[in-house]
Amino acid sequence: MMIELDGAIGEGGGQILRSALSLSVITQKAFKIKNIRSKRSKPGLLRQHLTAVHAAKAISNAESSGDHISSKVLEFYPNDIQSGEYCFKIGTAGSTSLVFQTILYPLLYTNSQSQIRVEGGTHNAKAPTFDYINEIFLSYLKALGVKVSGHLENYGFYPAGGGVCKFLIEPFSYWKQKQFFLRGKTKKIKIVVLLANLPIGIAQREIDFLSNNLIDYKVDSEIVKLNNISGAANVIQVMIENEYGHEMFVGFGEKRKRAEQVAQELLAEIKSYLESDVLIGPYMADQLLIPMALSGSGSFLTTELSQHTMTNIDIIKKFLPVDIQTYKQENHYKITIEEKSYGKKDD
Secondary structure (H helix, E strand, O other), X not given: OOEEEEOOOOOOOHHHHHHHHHHXXXXXXXXXXXXXXXXXXXXXXXXXXXXXXXXXXXXHOOEEEOOOOOOOOEEEEOOOOOOOEEEEEOOOOOEHHHHHHHHHHHXXXXXXXXXXXXXXXXXXXXXXXXXXXXXXXXXXXXXXXOOEEEEEXXXXXXXXXXXXXXXXXXXXXXXXXXXXXXXXXXXXEEEEEEEEOOOHHHHHHHHHHHHHOOOOOOEEEEEEEEOOOOOOEEEEEEEEEEOOEEEEEEEEOOOOOOHHHHHHHHHHHHHHHHOOOEOEOHHHHHHHHHHHHHHOOEEEEEOOOOHHHHHHHHHHHHHOOEXXXXXXXXXXXXXXXXXXXXXXXXX
C-alpha cells in the first residue's frame, strides 16, 4: 500500500520529502507526496532536493516518477538497499549535510561499510553546517550505537558552492536505547569564526561582542581565515561544551548587516539555551527523532518544539509503528518514543 503525504503540512519545506525518502528506503514502503515545498518562495524540487531523491534511488535501486526540477508531486518505489561508494553532486550551493542525512540511516542497514562523497554547500544558513554534523550530530548518533566519520575536503558557501565532504558509514547490529536529559555543568564555550574575502576586523568584532556577553563562562575563540574561496563568507560557530554532551549554535553574516547585529541575534539563541537546564537544543531535537524512532524507544528534553520537530513527528508516524508524545514541563519539553523497533537486523 502506498503512503500518501501532503508536502504542505506543518513547516511545508523539504524536510518532509527527505524524511519520507529515508524512511521509505528503510521500511520498503512506497510513498506519494504532493504539494512539495508548497510554503517556500520557490515551491517544488530544487537541485538540493532532487539530489536527495537521486541519492535515495541510487542506494535502493528505486523507481520514481516526478523527479525533476520544480516538480511538486513525486512517487517513490524503493527496492533493496545496497552499500558501496557513492558520489552525489548537487551542482549548486545546496546543503551537502541534508543530502547525507537522507541516505545515512538506510545505509546502516547493510552488511558492509559505505563511503559517501557529496559536493555542494557545506555551510548553509538554513541547514546544519558540516561542523555541526561532524561535531554535534554524529556525537549523539555515536551514543545511539552508530559509527560514522566525516571529513571536510573543501568548504562551500552560498552562492558559489564547490564544497566537498566525505562520510564513512559502518553497518551495525542494533540501536542503543538512550535518554538525553540534563546537560550538567557547562565547561567551556568556544567561538570559531570562518572568514573568507572579508576584513578580519569583522570576525574580531563578532567575537568581542559574544565574549563580552558571556562573561560568566570560560570562552575561547578562533578566527579561521579561508583562502581560495570564491566569494565572501562569514560564519560564526559557537560550541557549548557541557558535562553530558555538546551543542552548537551558528550565525551567518549578511550584506548590510553589522557584525554586532549578527552576533546579537546568535547570542539570543545561545542565552535561551543556557538559561535552561536541558542538553538538547531545538535543532538537534528535530534531528534526533528519526534515529530514536528507529531504535524503538527513548526520550529526551529540549528547549522548545519547533515546527520542524512537530512536522517530522507526523512523517515518522506514517512509516514507523511508534508512539511519539510531547509534554510541556516548566521551561522545557519532553519527547518520548515507544513501541516496536525497526532498529535490529535479522540474524
